[in-house]
Amino acid sequence: MKAITFEGIRKIKIAEVPEPRIQDSRDVIIRVERGALCGSDMHVYNGRETGIDEGTVMGHEFTGTVMETGKEVSNFKQGDRVASPFTLNCGDCFYCKKGLSARCEKSRLFGWVENGIGLQGVHTKYVRVPFGDSTLVKLPDEISWETGVLMGDNFPTGYFCAEMAEIKPDQTYIVIGVIGCGPIGLMTIISTFLQGAENVFAVDLLQNRLKKAKQLGAIPINTNDKSWKEVVNEYTEGRGFDGVMEAVGSAATMKLAFDMVRPGGILASVGVQAYEQLPFNPPGLYDKNITMKFGRCPARSYMEKLIPLVQKEQLDLTTVITHTFSLEEGVEAYRLFDEQKDECIKVLLKP
Numbered sequence: 001m002k003a004i005t006f007e008g009i010r011k012i013k014i015a016e017v018p019e020p021r022i023q024d025s026r027d028v029i030i031r032v033e034r035g036a037l038c039g040s041d042m043h044v045y046n047g048r049e050t051g052i053d054e055g056t057v058m059g060h061e062f063t064g065t066v067m068e069t070g071k072e073v074s075n076f077k078q079g080d081r082v083a084s085p086f087t088l089n090c091g092d093c094f095y096c097k098k099g100l101s102a103r104c105e106k107s108r109l110f111g112w113v114e115n116g117i118g119l120q121g122v123h124t125k126y127v128r129v130p131f132g133d134s135t136l137v138k139l140p141d142e143i144s145w146e147t148g149v150l151m152g153d154n155f156p157t158g159y160f161c162a163e164m165a166e167i168k169p170d171q172t173y174i175v176i177g178v179i180g181c182g183p184i185g186l187m188t189i190i191s192t193f194l195q196g197a198e199n200v201f202a203v204d205l206l207q208n209r210l211k212k213a214k215q216l217g218a219i220p221i222n223t224n225d226k227s228w229k230e231v232v233n234e235y236t237e238g239r240g241f242d243g244v245m246e247a248v249g250s251a252a253t254m255k256l257a258f259d260m261v262r263p264g265g266i267l268a269s270v271g272v273q274a275y276e277q278l279p280f281n282p283p284g285l286y287d288k289n290i291t292m293k294f295g296r297c298p299a300r301s302y303m304e305k306l307i308p309l310v311q312k313e314q315l316d317l318t319t320v321i322t323h324t325f326s327l328e329e330g331v332e333a334y335r336l337f338d339e340q341k342d343e344c345i346k347v348l349l350k351p
C-alpha cells in the first residue's frame with residue numbers, strides 16, 4: 001500500500017509499504033478514511049524533534065473504518081466508524097484510570113518508530129491499532145469524517161487548554177487571550193466560548209488566521225501592529241489578560257504569553273515545547289504570582305465527553321480545514337503546510 005514516509009529532514013516520499021496485519025489479540029486494523037497534518041508532524045519534518053527512523057510512516061491524526069479485530073477485541077466490529085487519539089492507551093494503568101491518558105504507561109505515538117521500536121503512522125491506507133478497545137472511540141454517524149479527524153487531537157487539545165486556564169466568567173476573571181491562531185488556537189477559541197468566556201482576544205501575526213479567529217467571535221490582535229500593547233491595556237485597565245492560552249510552543253510565543261498575563265493570572269500552554277529554556281526567569285514568576293500549566297492533552301480521556309458535546313451542540317469544527325489533498329499528493333501537502341502558503345491552516349489527506 002502507499003504511505004507517506006520520513007526519509008530525512010525535509011525529505012518525505014510516497015513509498016510502497018506492507019499492509020499491516022493483526023499481531024496481537026488486542027489489535028484492530030483500520031482503513032483510514034481521512035488523515036490530517038498537524039503542527040507536530042512539522043517538528044519531525046523539520047528536524048526539531050529527532051530520532052525517528054527513516055522509512056517510518058508519518059502522521060497521527062485520522063478517522064477510519066474497522067476492517068479486522070483481534071480475538072480479545074470486544075468493543076468494535078468490522079464496519080464500525082472510529083476516531084482515535086494520537087497515542088495508544090492501555091485503559092488499565094494508573095494514568096489511564098486517572099484520566100491522564102496522555103501519560104499512559106504503555107503509550108506510543110502514531111508515526112514514531114525509533115531504532116525499530118514504535119508505531120507506524122496513519123498517512124497511509126491501513127493502520128494497526130494495538131489496545132484497540134481502550135484506544136479507539138466510536139464515531140457516531142452524525143459526525144463527519146472531517147470533524148472526526150479533529151476529535152483525536154486538535155479539538156481535545158484546545159478544550160484542555162481552555163480548561164487549564166480555568167475560565168470563570170465572573171467580575172474578577174473576564175478577559176483572556178489565545179496566542180497562536182493555528183488549528184489548536186482556533187479550537188481553543190471555540191472551547192473558551194463553550195466554557196463560558198465572553199471577552200476572548202486572538203493573537204497572531206497572520207491576517208488570514210486572525211480573520212478566522214474573528215469569525216469565531218474573538219477580538220483579533222496582530223502583534224505586527226505597533227499599537228497592540230495599547231489595545232491590551234485599554235481592555236484590561238493596564239493589567240493584562242486574566243488568562244492566557246499559548247498554542248504554539250515557541251520561546252517567542254511563551255514570552256508573549258508571559259508578558260500578556262496579568263499578576264495573579266493563569267498561563268496555560270499546550271504548544272509542543274521544542275526549545276530548551278523558558279524565556280522568563282524565577283524572579284519574573286515571583287513578581288507576577290502567576291500559575292502556569294503545561295502539557296500534552298489526554299486526548300483519549302477527553303474524547304469520551306467531547307464527542308457527545310460536538311453532537312449535542314452540532315459543532316462544525318471543519319472551519320479550520322483549508323486544504324484537502326490525496327495521499328499521492330502528500331509531498332506537496334507537507335510543503336504547503338510547512339510553508340503556510342496559500343493561507344493554509346489545516347490540511348486533510350484523503351487516502
Ligand SMILES: [Zn+2]
Pocket residue numbers: 037038039040060061086153154
Ligand atoms: Zn496532531
Ligand SMILES: [Zn+2]
Pocket residue numbers: 089090091092093094095096097103104105106107
Ligand atoms: Zn494506560
